[in-house]
Amino acid sequence: MGLGQLCDNMFSWGEDSQRGFRLKDGSDTAPPTAEGLHHLQLGYHMTALSAGRTVLAFLKSNGNAFIIPITESPAGSRVRGKQKFVKFKDKIKTVSCGDDTVTLLSKRGQVLCVDKSSFQGL
Incomplete structure (x- = not known):
């Protein structure tokens, strides 16, 4: 390939x-x-993907980043939340997930961090 x-x-x-x-x-x-x-x-074209324990983040080739929160149901299964667009003035170059945080690097070199408590605000 x-x-x-x-x-x-x-x-x-x-x-x-x-x-x-x-x-x-x-x-x-x-x-x-x-x-x-x-x-x-x-x-769509994707250039980066990262998954943590409670979050999934991906980056499209146009520099737009998205975060999907993951929760656990009472029955113990993993439930995908609503996909959230990361609103930022610059395009994003790459993403990386921790357990419940997402770190993003903009094309201009700025480092951004989103934790689980702020997913709702995106």
């Missing part, structure tokens, strides 16, 4: 992560590989 193909696609594995992304039609019907990899065709 060439680098150009990686810009259009993303590979994911583990707990039902495809529900967190807008997929192209038919993307979620292909069987996983022998190693358990699911090939997801997203409806």
Whole structure:
């Protein structure tokens, strides 16, 4: 697979992560590989992805960052919250998640931090 193909696609594995992304039609019907990899065709180009215990963050190729809070239901299953757009005057270059925080680096070199208590304000 060439680098150009990686810009259009993303590979994911583990707990039902495809529900967190807008997929192209038919993307979620292909069987996983022998190693358990699911090939997801997203409806947009993604340049960075990071997951923490209670948060998922991703970055589109246009520099827009998004945060998805993850909570645990009373039954113990993980529940995906509403996707939040990170409002900032500069475009974001990369994202990194801790357990319940997201650190973002802007294209101008500014470091930003969002913790779980401030997800609602985004």
